[in-house]
Amino acid sequence: PFVPQTHSLQDLRQQAAVAAKVFIQRDYTNGTLCQFQTKFPSELETRIDKQQFEETVRTLNNLYAEAEKLGSQSYIEGCLACLTAYTIFLCMETHYEKVLKKIAKYIQEQNDKVYAPRGLLLTDPIERGLRVIEITIFEDRSLTQ
Amino acid sequence: MKNCDYQQIDPKVVPTYASPSHIGTRGPRRVRRKWEVFPGKNRFYCGGRIMMAQQSGVLPLTLGLILVTTGLFFIFDCPFLVKHLSSCVPVIGAVLFVFVFITLLQTSFSDPGILPRATLEEAANVERQIDSSGNSSYRPPPRTKEVLINQQMVKLKYCFTCKMFRPPRTSHCSLCDNCVERFDHHCPWVGNCVGKRNYRFFYTFIVSLSFLTSFIFGCVSTHLAMRAQGGRGLVFALQESPGSAVELVICFFSVWSILGLSGFHTYLVASNMTTNEDIKGSWSGKSGDVATNPFSHRNVFVNCCSVLCAPLPPSLIDRRGILPVEEESAQMCHADIQLPANKNQRNMCSQGTKGLLESAALSPLLSTSCPQGKAQAALLGPERHSAADSEPSLQFSKGCRAQHSAGSQGNTSSTRHTHHKSHSKKHKQAALNISNPTCPDSAPSSKDGGHRRATFTQPLETSLCDGR
Numbered sequence: 001p002f003v004p005q006t007h008s009l010q011d012l013r014q015q016a017a018v019a020a021k022v023f024i025q026r027d028y029t030n031g032t033l034c035q036f037q038t039k040f041p042s043e044l045e046t047r048i049d050k051q052q053f054e055e056t057v058r059t060l061n062n063l064y065a066e067a068e069k070l071g072s073q074s075y076i077e078g079c080l081a082c083l084t085a086y087t088i089f090l091c092m093e094t095h096y097e098k099v100l101k102k103i104a105k106y107i108q109e110q111n112d113k114v115y116a117p118r119g120l121l122l123t124d125p126i127e128r129g130l131r132v133i134e135i136t137i138f139e140d141r142s143l144t145q
Numbered sequence: 146m147k148n149c150d151y152q153q154i155d156p157k158v159v160p161t162y163a164s165p166s167h168i169g170t171r172g173p174r175r176v177r178r179k180w181e182v183f184p185g186k187n188r189f190y191c192g193g194r195i196m197m198a199q200q201s202g203v204l205p206l207t208l209g210l211i212l213v214t215t216g217l218f219f220i221f222d223c224p225f226l227v228k229h230l231s232s233c234v235p236v237i238g239a240v241l242f243v244f245v246f247i248t249l250l251q252t253s254f255s256d257p258g259i260l261p262r263a264t265l266e267e268a269a270n271v272e273r274q275i276d277s278s279g280n281s282s283y284r285p286p287p288r289t290k291e292v293l294i295n296q297q298m299v300k301l302k303y304c305f306t307c308k309m310f311r312p313p314r315t316s317h318c319s320l321c322d323n324c325v326e327r328f329d330h331h332c333p334w335v336g337n338c339v340g341k342r343n344y345r346f347f348y349t350f351i352v353s354l355s356f357l358t359s360f361i362f363g364c365v366s367t368h369l370a371m372r373a374q375g376g377r378g379l380v381f382a383l384q385e386s387p388g389s390a391v392e393l394v395i396c397f398f399s400v401w402s403i404l405g406l407s408g409f410h411t412y413l414v415a416s417n418m419t420t421n422e423d424i425k426g427s428w429s430g431k432s433g434d435v436a437t438n439p440f441s442h443r444n445v446f447v448n449c450c451s452v453l454c455a456p457l458p459p460s461l462i463d464r465r466g467i468l469p470v471e472e473e474s475a476q477m478c479h480a481d482i483q484l485p486a487n488k489n490q491r492n493m494c495s496q497g498t499k500g501l502l503e504s505a506a507l508s509p510l511l512s513t514s515c516p517q518g519k520a521q522a523a524l525l526g527p528e529r530h531s532a533a534d535s536e537p538s539l540q541f542s543k544g545c546r547a548q549h550s551a552g553s554q555g556n557t558s559s560t561r562h563t564h565h566k567s568h569s570k571k572h573k574q575a576a577l578n579i580s581n582p583t584c585p586d587s588a589p590s591s592k593d594g595g596h597r598r599a600t601f602t603q604p605l606e607t608s609l610c611d612g613r
Contacts, residue, residue, distance in 0.1 A: 078454025129261040
């Protein structure tokens with residue numbers, strides 16, 4: 001059912017046909033930390049400029065690094081959790097989850113501002129098991145509202 | 146060119162998506178959650194909040210032993226010791242017991258770090274990349290990828306079941322049929338895999354269990370010694386307090402193995418290794434290089450902190466997420482059907498076969514039903530169901546196209562890891578012999594059928610499991 005433009009992303013999903021999907025893979029050069037490759041995929045060359053894309057991926061990488069950071073705060077959290085036999089995980093939101101929310105917001109914002117007007121859509125990596133950043137390329141109609 | 150019975154996903158068959166979904170061809174249905182269509186061999190309770198391996202292993206036995214021993218301790222030993230020794234004995238016992246019990250349940254019921262299987266587009270994308278870069282000579286492409294991690298080459302293997310290149314330190318547990326991150330081992334005592342997310346629970350469990358068993362053992366010995374004072378003899382003491390005899394036997398046999406296990410895992414934590422890597426000798430310098438673990442921080446304290454105190458990663462499988470109606474073949478879907486001889490681009494479903502498949506879709510391995518407008522349908526036809534189900538001419542109605550991806554039971558099942566460093570309780574051997582298959586395929590040499598009775602007398606004695 002067609003809903004008049006309440007949200008441009010929904011319209012994208014409902015109206016446009018998907019031309020292709022690009023997958024940005026994980027970058028393991030620093031170990032098992034969640035980082036994504038910043039290599040610019042060729043399919044996006046006509047749609048978005050390299051700078052913008054790299055900045056998005058780099059910001060995401062920084063956010064994920066923050067989520068997994070081993071700092072004094074995480075140590076305190078870990079020790080406290082251990083002392084309570086990890087029951088605080090049932091009540092409290094972990095540091096990682098807090099950052100994941102930040103990431104979701106960032107992706108939403110990037111989609112709204114940068115990617116949707118260009119007919120692209122970023123999928124939050126958490127929905128793909130933190131394996132890939134999935135970028136959906138929609139057919140090039142004039143989608144700018 | 147194809148390896149075993151793995152067949153390639155045909156990129157042409159990956160759909161270009163059709164027009165918007167026409168939801169509403171089905172009537173209102175109850176909300177389905179993602180755990181209901183989870184492709185691995187796991188069991189879910191409490192609406193997906195609790196998850197375990199399919200076979201509970203000897204978890205009931207573990208629980209039973211702990212409860213019985215602690216119960217007998219409180220009934221038989223505590224009254225005497227409170228009177229004659231100190232009243233903090235039951236307090237300490239209670240605290241330890243609570244720790245043990247809670248961490249055991251957490252280890253058993255939480256997600257060990259399962260990686261959700263690749264979506265169809267991802268899998269097709271990977272296939273394309275393998276084919277384009279690999280050599281299409283007479284041998285099948287090797288299905289491994291090398292990456293440089295901290296200046297060391299690490300091989301990533303392709304998982305045929307989950308259709309993706311496994312991240313480093315990830316392994317596929319064949320008992321649970323899942324790829325688990327930072328896979329340590331599959332523990333039948335706990336009835337679950339031990340991986341990235343629940344390793345700290347497991348470690349706390351075995352450490353507190355060591356303390357508990359040592360404590361009970363000490364208390365029982367003290368109790369019996371005090372009763373036997375004055376020349377009355379041990380037999381008299383045992384007669385007065387029969388429960389203590391049971392406790393003594395249980396604790397005596399378990400304290401060594403559990404202490405050994407704790408010591409071993411402390412070593413693993415300090416060097417940031419997993420049991421899996423230790424057994425396989427992944428970092429022991431096969432090519433003659435100096436043995437290095439690229440994930441170790443080279444500092445014992447930092448290693449311990451990073452393993453035990455790092456932020457707890459979230460569960461990636463989103464068990465309680467609601468299954469979207471248009472995308473019922475979403476990431477949980479595991480396309481595991483045989484590729485038809487002639488790839489049909491636009492198969493239309495027929496209600497008959499769909500009904501057949503849905504009735505066959507009762508096992509957790511099978512996928513979801515046919516989505517509406519989104520042109521993705523995936524069938525699951527695992528071999529144990531009739532092969533007739535996965536006939537190429539399967540068709541789906543409502544505009545879906547059959548996704549064809551390989552039937553991939555030729556998985557690299559070399560990682561059937563179980564907790565072979567099991568406790569050597571004599572009376573448990575019978576239970577062990579009837580429990581899960583426990584032989585790791587990369588099997589240590591000196592099993593002699595007795596790896597299940599692996600006494601773990603010294604902490605670092607891995608000679609029993611010497612896969613090197």
